[in-house]
Amino acid sequence: MKIRIEKAACVGNARCAHVSEALFPLNDDGYIAVDHVDVPEGQEQLAKRGARACPERIIFIEEE
Ligand code: SF4
Numbered sequence: 001m002k003i004r005i006e007k008a009a010c011v012g013n014a015r016c017a018h019v020s021e022a023l024f025p026l027n028d029d030g031y032i033a034v035d036h037v038d039v040p041e042g043q044e045q046l047a048k049r050g051a052r053a054c055p056e057r058i059i060f061i062e063e064e
Contacts (some may be wrong), residue, residue, distance in 0.1 A: 001039040003047055005032055006058040016059060019050040024059075036062075 005024075012031040016024035023046060027033040039047040044064075051059035 001044045001047060001064060002062040003037045003039060003051065004060045004062045005035050005037070006060075007032055007035040009056055009058045011056055013055065015053040015055060016050040019053050020046045023047055024050050 003023075010032045012026075012029065014026060014030055016032065017026050020043070023037055023039065023043060025033045037047070048061065051061060
């Protein structure tokens with residue numbers, strides 16, 4: 001699974017990182033640090049939860 005994040009629209013509330021700091025790393029200012037993530041096998045549900053947790057709705061599942 002791959003996810004895409006519209007990084008420029010991040011408001012830095014860390015809801016995604018609260019679900020998984022490994023999948024959704026934040027930069028020093030508390031904003032999402034990556035715009036693409038290759039989700040390791042077995043972490044798909046966590047990735048989906050992270051996407052749903054983002055109130056800005058800027059985390060998208062690209063490929064199942
Ligand atoms: S949940 Fe969304 S808005 Fe909040 S830090 Fe993560 S990507 Fe940014």
